Amino acid sequence: MKRLLKKLAPFAPDHSGAVSVLFELGGMITLCDAGGCTGNVCGFDEPRWEHTPNAVFSAALRDMDAIMGRDDRLVKKLVRAMEVQDWPFAALVGTPVPAVIGTDFAALRRMAAKQTGKPVIALSAAGTGLYDKGEEAAYLELFQSFTEPGVADGNTIGVLGVTPLELGSADPTGLVRKAFAKMAQKIFSYNSLEEIRQAATVSCNIVLAPAGLAAAKFLQEKFGTPYKVGPAILPRHIREKAAELRGKKVLVIHQQFAAQAVRELLKDADVTLGNYFMQIPEFAQMQDVSLAGEDDFAELVMKNNFDAVFADPLFRRLIPDYQGTFVDFIHFAVSGKLEEDF
């Protein structure tokens, strides 16, 4: 069955992706859930949370809230919580409950903004989508809501896709600043509201993941900021292994831009990218494939006689008899594991 997972667990959902982008911005994040989704995000998909318990709240919706569609109560709760601290903005993030009852997030946003007197953004994730869709929506919403006109100063670059889910690091900002330190005096990883506000002043945006592409295009269109994809930040052992496997037949599974970066390192190799996440056609090659179910991956490996497979270690479960070289290419959004070897 296509949507039956027998060996893998579900990949990170859309609302985890949204929270991942919002997490370091200092706003008040509220998941419109009954409690479980917040637990999943904080307890599993957001590795920064344990050491930096930023304001992530659950709306604590109950059955009658959902049945009666009591958005006014949710707004009241929000107003009261906003009294605790002077948060610069509030973010409302959807989950399956509002998706089922058809919550009007645009209206909720207006009501909340009016009653709190603070900027509010609202993201209607449903918990059925993948993390990258949530990241994409969050980036777009942030830049559309907060970015002010400005002039590029020539000393600053912006980086999009700086989340643990994409990079596998619990300190993605630190990782990016270190990796790109020679490229500019200032690096915006868009991990503060101030950087979002000043996004028009960067001279170029580097896009590390497809989830950041729509925002990069928006910033280009609105403020004329150019963007480019990569250079990707790859773990050391991946770079080393890629150098060893030149000329081979290789399958790479990850988010598209990270996988693409591995392809570039595999000189003279016959490389196929397999992708469970966003596939941007302009960055794909003919042989690249979109995958949906567990069997797709196993079938792809069985039929193509790959010398090597780069994929998250969780995928090993799907091909226990594979005889080639399996290279662990951690993707936090898949296994929830962090990469330590950058």
Place this chain on the structure above:
Amino acid sequence: MKEALFTTIAELAEGSAKSMPDMFQPARHLVCSTPATLAFNSPGAQGFGVKRAGLAVPGSVMLLAAPRCCGRNTTALGSSGEYADRFYYLLMDDNDIVTGRHLNRIPEAVCEICRDRKEKPSAVMICITCVDALLGTDMERVCRKCSAAAGVPVEPCYMYALTREGRLPPMAAVRKSVYALLEPRPKQADAANILGFFSPLMDSCELRPMLQKAGVRHVREIARCRDFAEYQQMAEANFNLVLNQEARYAAQDLQKRLQIPFIELTRRYDLSKVRNQYQLLGSALGIRLDDAPYAEEAEQAVALCRKDFAGARIAIGEWLNGDPFELALSLVRYGFQVPEIFGTAGEANYSYIRKLAEWSPETKVYANTNPSMLSYRKDREKVDAAIGQDAMYYHPDAPGFRWNEEAQPFGHAGIREFFTRLYAQLQEN
């Protein structure tokens, strides 16, 4: 920044469960998610949530039919030995969550799971979530269909977080689910079950040996059943002992279906109450339960701690094996001070709250999940020890212990172990 809200025990005691301040009613405010609250904000995030609890049935597997987000944290659980290869997921898409068409695919999924496994599972537990709560899914009917198609028992587990404060919260419902597969058997006069937990009582607990000495030779707990056949022997019990009120509904169901009566006991940290409870239990069963040697050991542990540390200031959390208000009351009666309790007060705690108000009216009660807890300042109250994972979070520099291990403390053994650890921590301080 607004300071963390609290109320004193005396103020709480003046009211009643019906007039509880909003700060103690999670559904009336946003719930603050910090490492101190994760376990009760999202019971599945740590410890036993519905998904893990449902797999208490030996040899069972679980199919989670839900949006992908509901199964995400199970990635961690699925890789651990005991649960590896026991979780399956049928992912719902945007159409499913509105139309409920996923229900048609569940029987096929159950059949495929059973076909794929080397050995047929003893049962398939189907876990459904908030979406089906809102769709009004008749999962019992779907389970019957699955069972007929796959030839295995299939039982629903309701992970309905939306009904957490309702008549039948998810953790009470899942307790019923895990005993629902017991089938009628002839009763055995010397058999009893302990209901309430998904993990076993601590090995040193006196309850089992006391019952065995009094002639109840077979004392069974679900977590100690090695296979499905042993689990089925629980149906032979002459009576059930319910040690956690969340298992009351399950016990009532067993009484109705299998005619197994039940008796409720409460986890207490007050020696005299534990003794009294055992006496009452003995009277109810018509047997003599000799708890004196165990009581003496517990009393010695309490006495040693009192001798050296009477008056010590101890912060109590709710993320621990016990009722924080009962534990606070017991500690205060023993001569310790409890300046703070981090807990969600409710109807079940009120008898302790009223008594505690007589002994320690100034004790502050903080509502763990209230947003104002983000402003809690650890330097506000000096404590000598913090007990419970949440209290330890708020007092990271104080000595303390989590007291939320999976092996469940109970009775005199629980008191003895508790005070032995408290003594060690206070000594270190």
